[in-house]
Amino acid sequence: MDVRTEISPSEAGTILTVDLEAIVANWQTLRMVCGEAECGAVVKADAYGLGLNPVVKALYEAGCKTFFVAHAFEGRATRAIAPLATIYVLNGMRPNTAPLYADFNLIPVLCSVPEIEDFGQYCAVSKRRTPEGGLLPAAFRLETGLHQLGLKPYDLEHGSHLSHLFDVRLIMTQLARVKHEAVITKQIELFEAMRTTKYAHVPASIAHSGAIFLEANPLYDLVRPGYALYGGNPVPGRPNPMKPVVRLESQVIQVRILEPGERVGEDQSWVARGPRRICTISAGFGDGIPQSLTKTKNGAGGFVISQGKRCPYIGSVGMDLVAVDTSDSGYVERGDIVELIGPTITIDDFAAAAGISGYEALTGLGQRCHRRYQKL
Amino acid sequence: MDVRTEISPSEAGTILTVDLEAIVANWQTLRMVCGEAECGAVVKADAYGLGLNPVVKALYEAGCKTFFVAHAFEGRATRAIAPLATIYVLNGMRPNTAPLYADFNLIPVLCSVPEIEDFGQYCAVSKRRTPEGGLLPAAFRLETGLHQLGLKPYDLEHGSHLSHLFDVRLIMTQLARVKHEAVITKQIELFEAMRTTKYAHVPASIAHSGAIFLEANPLYDLVRPGYALYGGNPVPGRPNPMKPVVRLESQVIQVRILEPGERVGEDQSWVARGPRRICTISAGFGDGIPQSLTKTKNGAGGFVISQGKRCPYIGSVGMDLVAVDTSDSGYVERGDIVELIGPTITIDDFAAAAGISGYEALTGLGQRCHRRYQKL
Numbered sequence A, B: 001m002d003v004r005t006e007i008s009p010s011e012a013g014t015i016l017t018v019d020l021e022a023i024v025a026n027w028q029t030l031r032m033v034c035g036e037a038e039c040g041a042v043v044k045a046d047a048y049g050l051g052l053n054p055v056v057k058a059l060y061e062a063g064c065k066t067f068f069v070a071h072a073f074e075g076r077a078t079r080a081i082a083p084l085a086t087i088y089v090l091n092g093m094r095p096n097t098a099p100l101y102a103d104f105n106l107i108p109v110l111c112s113v114p115e116i117e118d119f120g121q122y123c124a125v126s127k128r129r130t131p132e133g134g135l136l137p138a139a140f141r142l143e144t145g146l147h148q149l150g151l152k153p154y155d156l157e158h159g160s161h162l163s164h165l166f167d168v169r170l171i172m173t174q175l176a177r178v179k180h181e182a183v184i185t186k187q188i189e190l191f192e193a194m195r196t197t198k199y200a201h202v203p204a205s206i207a208h209s210g211a212i213f214l215e216a217n218p219l220y221d222l223v224r225p226g227y228a229l230y231g232g233n234p235v236p237g238r239p240n241p242m243k244p245v246v247r248l249e250s251q252v253i254q255v256r257i258l259e260p261g262e263r264v265g266e267d268q269s270w271v272a273r274g275p276r277r278i279c280t281i282s283a284g285f286g287d288g289i290p291q292s293l294t295k296t297k298n299g300a301g302g303f304v305i306s307q308g309k310r311c312p313y314i315g316s317v318g319m320d321l322v323a324v325d326t327s328d329s330g331y332v333e334r335g336d337i338v339e340l341i342g343p344t345i346t347i348d349d350f351a352a353a354a355g356i357s358g359y360e361a362l363t364g365l366g367q368r369c370h371r372r373y374q375k376l
Helices: A020-034 A044-048 A052-061 A072-081 A098-103 A113-126 A153-160 A181-198 A347-354 A358-363 B020-034 B044-048 B052-061 B072-081 B098-103 B113-126 B153-160 B181-198 B347-354 B358-363
Strands: A014-018 A066-069 A086-089 A107-110 A137-142 A167-173 A246-258 A276-281 A303-306 A309-314 A322-325 A337-341 A370-373 B014-018 B066-069 B086-089 B107-110 B137-142 B167-173 B246-258 B276-281 B303-306 B309-314 B322-325 B337-341 B370-373
Touching: A020 A052, A044 A052, A044 A072, A044 A358, A052 A072, A066 A072, A072 A086, A072 A098, A098 A107, A098 A113, A107 A113, A107 A167, A113 A153, A137 A153, A137 A181, A153 A181, A167 A181, A303 A322, A337 A347, A347 A358, B020 B052, B044 B052, B044 B072, B044 B358, B052 B072, B066 B072, B072 B086, B072 B098, B098 B107, B098 B113, B107 B113, B107 B167, B113 B153, B137 B153, B137 B181, B153 B181, B167 B181, B303 B322, B337 B347, B347 B358
Parallel strands: A014 A370, A066 A086, A086 A107, A107 A137, A137 A167, B014 B370, B066 B086, B086 B107, B107 B137, B137 B167
Antiparallel strands: A014 A246, A246 A276, A246 A337, A276 A322, A303 A309, A303 A337, A309 A322, B014 B246, B246 B276, B246 B337, B276 B322, B303 B309, B303 B337, B309 B322
């Protein structure tokens, strides 16, 4: 069932509003910050859960020429929307998938010697060429300190013996999170040392959303923001330079006055300390609301906004329901809308209250919501 | 983009196998345990993330006659697969949605006086009837201690003045989690007191997956298991009476030997204490792998299974990548398959390692996987 497109606003438990103009504005802001470097866009995981098709369409029409995805199937979906874009597939190349890259004009980011051998062999045997008649394109991902994925110096040396079989268009690496600035500095030194051995003339890319704002950081030729495009703060602890992109709302199903001592939720964790006015809203972990938002007892977790007031989540987050304490809000009734994420509660606030990263929170939203694309 | 159906196994980061025969077997087990009571099936949130269409089809063909969903749109999807089934919509009735219930022959579970008034008014004004010519059906949800949703005794008294406008087919309540057995006992007393005022002749339903196995618990006329159908353990702390239903697998992208002192992941949290053999697998929080699986330092979180050996997650879980320490496993190479959930690591184990509920873990899976339906 792909219920998403069939959900009308009136029957939806949650409504996710995505502001495509804000995504484009964020991309333009990042492009300005980046100066000479080209600004691409990371649209993996369904554009961080916000919808690959509309996001790619908006950015492509705004002039974005380069997209990054994790998987070949995401690359194919991007190609359908952006026929002339450059599309890099970051997660390496699975065995037996080389033809897909040629068929859809996707660029594999080769991460290991076996991948280089695999793709090189395919290029040699198939003799396939780009539409312009050149060798098939590829990129190299260098390992500079995260030890997750990429070529070490000896891998690069080894792999370079096969690199005449394809056209190396980009040299890249993945940096640590911005708070590890000393680590990033070392990563850049290593990256610089590796690329200058043989690939100094090849365009380079290292900067994710956060790294774009690190002042000492070289941006090279191409930057690849993701989270910042979608309104997440790329510089934690400092004011967010990005526009908010998402609003998540839900409906009040029921209003209930509780007496002191009454408990709320399947886990019976929350106890009314005095008379409280509780609302149950039509949202739960089935909508991407983490159960950890209420893990701390008696409301020290997250909040929703009802009539401009912060109302804490209470009890346990169910699959479809969660209660909030609206005692300090105004008159509330069935059908009223509350804000879970939006102008007041940013995606970073929401994630922090749940004890998870903003990336994870954003990507988990909206599988069951009514999703609409309009200006916030 | 609905990428799910387009993802071939060779290019997928994760493969989710759902055993529909096991779901049916679990339903039959539950039906036996329930004796005289009818056994329905809860299929909300896309059948706990496993696919509403195939799950409803399998259960309907096996003889399941009653389905529970949270939202009207889920009810419509269920109706398309199960033309003659009884379908209850649990999350109350949104304003202005009453006609949907009549159009698709769905039964609203009315949770508050405003909902009763709303539905009663619709029935009176529209004069709509069931295909058999009777009043439109409805159910009442009673509030017995969770304080999330349902009618208190005075609401039921009030609402009963309108209940001649529709046909009350079911009286239900939602019980606390099974570890709160004393709470459940009190809930049942209250439920019993409320239903006997006027609705003693109406079929009743109280039991979720866990409550079915509470020995002192009356099951009334209709039980509504969810999590247990999908292989989750309904009796935490005791052997799981259900068959496993899901397997989640991923591919090894890269194998890397680390030297002592080298760190892994964007957050640099994990440090190799000696020479280690690390694999990066093509799965991350974009696939429903919670970042909290590696929150504890140096591998005290979750595990994957590689060649029969438990290999801890290390570093941080990225959107698309996570590293595991395969030093104690056999020879591993690019393209090898590891088990994230399956015969060895149950959905309950996986969730416990991440510090979340099995319900939340299950529902979060598989938005980006290749999903296949076959026997485990």
